[in-house]
Amino acid sequence: MVTSLNNKNKDFFEQVYEVVKLIPKGRATSYGAIANYLGAKRSSRMVGWAMNAAHSNPEIPAHRVVNRNGLLTGKMHFPTPTRMQESLESENIVIENDQIQDFKTVFWDPSIELEIS
DNA sequence: CTAATGACAAACT
DNA sequence: CAGTTTGCCATTA
Numbered sequence A: 001m002v003t004s005l006n007n008k009n010k011d012f013f014e015q016v017y018e019v020v021k022l023i024p025k026g027r028a029t030s031y032g033a034i035a036n037y038l039g040a041k042r043s044s045r046m047v048g049w050a051m052n053a054a055h056s057n058p059e060i061p062a063h064r065v066v067n068r069n070g071l072l073t074g075k076m077h078f079p080t081p082t083r084m085q086e087s088l089e090s091e092n093i094v095i096e097n098d099q100i101q102d103f104k105t106v107f108w109d110p111s112i113e114l115e116i117s
Numbered sequence B: 001c002t003a004a005t006g007a008c009a010a011a012c013t
Numbered sequence C: 001c002a003g004t005t006t007g008c009c010a011t012t013a
Helices: A011-021 A031-037 A041-056 A073-077 A081-089
Strands: none
Touching (some): A073 A081
């Protein structure tokens, strides 16, 4: 809040939450994919930032959101660093060295799967 | 208001 | 090909 002129706020976040919640089981997506779906490809950072705010939203499967390399970059933000990997493994996602194997296979692109009519 | 940081990504050297 | 730098948008100090 600079002083004023800021009202949108969570708008962007809500969009991210909605998409993340729509991620099918056994799939994962990247910050850039979500950002791209929201029309802000270069705002991948904000997606991650939204996840940071998502801590108040237990409904947000943030563990399904990783960077474009399929690397569990945000694992450290979880209650326990292993929690993220464990959750992903529970969904048949293979992870090794904190990185999703066959990421392109488990990758879920909202722009495609949701198919922007 | 300016400056710096951030769960990233793409471009450049 | 690998490491480094800039860009993006929002939040915090």
